[in-house]
Amino acid sequence: MIGYTLRTLIKMAVTLFVIVSLVFFATRLSGNPVDFVLGVGITEDDKQLLIKYYGLDGSIWTQYWHYLGSILSGEFGLSFLERRPVSAIVAERIGPSLKLIFGTMVFTFCVSIPLGIAAAIYRDRLAGSAIMIIAFLGYAVPAFVLAIVMIMVFSYWLNWLPVVGNSTFSHYIMPTIAMSGMWVAALTRFTRNAMLDVLSQDYMRTARAKGMPERVVILKHGLRNASITLLSVMGLQIAGWIAAGSVVVESIFSWPGIGEMLVRSAIQRDYPVLQFGVLSVAVAVILINAAVDIAYAYADPRIRLAKGT
Amino acid sequence: MIGPVLKVEDLRVSFGGFEAVKGVSFELGARETLALVGESGSGKSATALSILRLIEREGGRITSGAVLLENDGGKTDLRHLREDALTGVRGNQISMVFQEPMTSLNPVLKIGDQVSEVFIRHRGMSKRDALAAAKQGLDEVRIPEPARRLSQYPHELSGGLRQRVMIAMALACRPKVLIADEPTTALDVTTQAEILRLIKSLQDEIGMGVLFITHDMGVVAEIADRVVVLRHGEKVEEAPVEDLFARPQAPYTQRLMAATPKLGEGSTTREAGLETVLSVDNLSTRFAKSKSLFRKADAGTLAVDGVSLTVRKGETLGLVGESGCGKSTLARSILRLIEPESGRVEVSGQLLTGLPPRQLRASRKNVQMVFQDPYASLNPRLSIKALITEPARIHGMVQAREIRDLAASLVSRVGLEEDAIDRFPHQFSGGQRQRLCIARALSVSPKLIIADEAVSALDVSIACQITDLMLDLQQRDGLSFLFISHDIAVVERVSHRIAVMYKGKIVETGSWEDVLRHPKHAYTQKLLAAVPSPDPARRRLLDDRLEHQDIAV
Incomplete structure (x- = not known):
């Protein structure tokens, strides 16, 4: 276990050095x-x-x-433009970014996992095919197109939702959906495949033979096993939102987060801000990867017990 | 029979357009053991899965008939029961145990969780009470240290223990009927004997009827009261077990009995030559654990531990042992498919160990292998002609224009029609595919064929034909075999000499008569005692005096 941890830490350090x-x-x-x-x-x-x-x-x-x-030495310098420590600038912007990413995460997982399970269970019926067709179409729409279309419809024409800022719940709706968009489609697909794989396993038959109601068979016996496959995909998704998704979506909605800051500092050649911003994003992505590794081991006792010894 | 608890009437089951079960009827009494016997495709598993209507999840459909469960004087037809009522019957009044203990338990849930959920579901117990009941259940199926098992995961248990967990789950609610679908097929004979004894004694305690599905006539003779023989989805015979074995009526039953190898029938081999074909001297193979930058490689385990053996021209050496004893590793080490750690292997006087890779490949044509799974061993995209002549082409032993002739002569040597050479593997049955695997091995005129569980996946009648073919080839061409199997009765049939392997070592070698009739090593004795005898008059496995003991190497 010590060797494993040490190896992971060295890998993280090397990755950070290369990025920096x-x-x-x-x-x-x-x-x-x-x-x-x-x-x-x-x-x-x-x-x-x-x-x-x-x-x-x-x-x-x-x-x-x-x-x-x-x-x-922990000195990241002052912003060329604002003459303030870059750490202070980034600290202000982490909160809004995290909230947006967390909202996106909750929305994506809550929508696509149930959809994927349903698509697997009803794979031979119309409902299953319909879910997969919608997911396929969703996958083809990039975040910025979805964002612009939503702004046109819900803000410009219908005047239902605000475009700029992050003060109320309704501010979150469009950025969250724009950022989730194609990920919902991808995760639905992944969930369906993982569940299809699990549904044909012998232990599912055992669970039914024990008299477990279908709900328990699917959620307890099935989803726990499918989640092992899903975890790695979910980790990639979160990393993707942090590194790329937020840059596009935050810029469109003028969201006061890290992504918008990165774009602005790049245009303005504000090196210290840009460098520290990218460094923070890299650290976040690496931490997410480590968290996924741990979660993976937790979900699959075969891995957990092998590493523990 | 004390009044039937389960009655199956004119059951018909279809998969798409194919009818797998064609009007099967039988009754099962309380405390009775009814064996449902048949080869693959007989519909025995489809019948078993239809009783609890699990067949619907496997893509099948019950098209007619009734499944009647005796219920406080009344009868419930499971075929028309609503889903929620049906889940109340499953695992409660009728339970099932399946063939594969390795895959039938959920890998991510603790044993305690999996056993206790039955009590929570059917007895409405609290989680705590259910766990206590689960512990008692594990104790009942004689699992050592039941309290510790509750927090273990399936992969931490051996196959035998897992099957005990399955039985504990099945018997949790004291069912009226236990359906056991090949529950011991994936287990070693000694473990099989323990599980059969366990089922029998719990049956007496609980007073349940047991529907035992199997292909193994030996197991039937050991445990059944009555037998139903199935073939192609139809019942061909039903009789009390003594009558069936003494006077089988249906021609199919008679054929099945004749094809079943019985321990003690003796070997059918002819005299072997004197010339030594294979000589293995003090061979050891180690499975090293993973090495890494931060951890020193530890010693690993010796899978093959100082093995010496010889095979002469025209001789078959049978190698028996249970799963994990190192038989397959030994076979692969001989060909250096796995690199041995030390020792010598000589084939016809040529030293294989220490040969550089190019020469090693050239010398491999003298030894060919036939594997267990004839489905996975043939590339589905190649024609038979290309498949069976491939070794000859690799070794440059055949010209392009001779390939057709070679393929034709090979298929006729293994008893197939010559037009087979232009077809593809999926057009052949399991037995025919194993013939093709043998033909492929023959293409380079080897001196020795290593058959690693080559007939274990086949139905008895097919297995019998394949071993006959091997004996034929031996007599005609003086071919030698290293015949590896866990099935001692088959080994007896084909072997001149037998080697018994246990924990990586050969514990006993000798002529088949010496080893099987006068076993010296304690492990050989234990192994032989665990083999079911296909004669109900000589049942012995259920004798409790045979309780398991550990053996030192």
Whole structure:
């Protein structure tokens, strides 16, 4: 168990290092922030002063070295534009992002798992086929298309739902659905396949032979087994929302979260914010993966007991 | 019979357009054991699953007939019972035990949870009371340390223990009828004997009727009171067990009896040659546990532990032993499909151990293998012609224009028509496929064939034909066999000499007569005592004096 944990930690550290380095070099390739921050008509002397002030003088390797050093000492720097510590900026934005992702997660799982089970049970009937056709169509609609269509219909024409902000429950409806969209379709499909696999197992016959009502057979004996397969997919989904989904959806709905911050800082060449934002997202994704591993072991006693010894 | 508790009348079951059960009727009395016997496709399992209407989940449908359960003087027809009432009967008044203990328990639920839910469902107990009852249930089926088992998962138990858990679940509510569908087929003979004894003694205690489905005439003779013989979905004979074995009436029953190998009938082999074909000397194979960066590789287990044996030209060496004893690992180690740790293997004077890969491949043509599962052993996308001549082509022993002739001569040697060579595996039955596997092995004119449980998956009458074919080939071509099987009666039929394997070691070797008639090692004696005898007059497995004892190697 100690070896396993140690191995996992080393893997996480290596992954983080690679991501941190990639982000550093990628941002340096995209132009000088000083040109962007300053307007026209500034003198060359002032410009050099600012470059030095931001720590952008010296070779790229010197900057990289300083950057790594400051990360290790927990110093993530100040935003070029806001002159505030980037950690404070990110801290403000984590809350709204987490709420949105959590809402999306609950919505996706609550919709697609029951649908997938139903599609498996009624696979030979019209209902089962209908669910799968809808899921297939849903999979073909990207989040930004869904978002824009919803804004057109529910905000512009019907005037039912607000577009910008996150103050009330109704603010959550459209971003949540936009972010869930194709994931609902994918998870429905995965659930159906996992359940179909489980339904034909011998232990399901045993459960029925014991006189268990169909509800218990499906939910207790079936879903517990299917969930082992589903967990890894669900982990990927959550990671996908954190890393990619929130960037698109938060930008469309001006949601004050990490994703919107990343886009803005990239456009404005605000390196410290961008770097720390990406680092936070990477840490979150890695943590989710670790959590899935643990949940996986919990769901499947064969793995749990093998690792425990 | 003390009044029937279960009555099946003119039962018909269809799968799509195919009728699997064609009007079967029988009665089962309280405290009676009725055996439902037949080969694959006889409809015996379809009948069993239809009683509790579990057949509907397997894609089948009861098209006519009645399943009547005696109920406080009245009769309930299960065929027309509503689903919620039916679940009240299942596991309560009628229970089932299935063939595969490895897959019949839910892998993610604790044993205690799985057993106690029966009490919660049918007896309305609280979770705590149900767990206490479950513990008592496990104790009843003689599971050691029942309290500890409650919090274990199925994969932590052996096959025999799992089947005991299944029985504990089935008997939890003291059912009137227990349906046991091949409950011991997947188990070793010694474990089978224990489970049969257990079912019998619990039957006496509870007073239930047992419907015992099996293909094994030996098991029937040991436990049944009456027997119903099924074939192609029809009842061909019904008789008390003594009458059936003494005077089988239906021609099919007679054929079935004749095909069943009986321990003690003797070997049917002819004299073997003197030349040594296979010589294995002190061979050991270790299964190492996983190595990793952070953990030192531990010693692992010796699956084959210093095994020595020889097979002569025209001789069959039977290798018997229970699952996990290392028989298959030994077979694979001989061919170096698994790399042995130490020891020597010589085939016709050529040393196999230590050969570089290229030469090893070339020398493998002298030894060919035939495996257990004839369905998985033939690539479904290749024609028979391509399949059975493949080894010869790999070893460069045949020209492209000779392939057809070679294939035709191979299929005729294994007793199939020559037009078989242009067909595909799915067009053949299990027995025919095993013939094709043998033909494929013959294509490179090997000196030795290793048959690893080659007839274990086949019905007795088919298995009998396959062993006859092997004996034929041996007499005509002087072929040698290493015949690996857990079925001692089959081994007796085909072997000149027998080696008994236990925990990776050969504990006894000798002529078939010495080993089977005068066994010296305690394990051989225990193994032989556990073999069911297909003669109801000589029942012995149910004798409690045979209670299990551990044997030192």
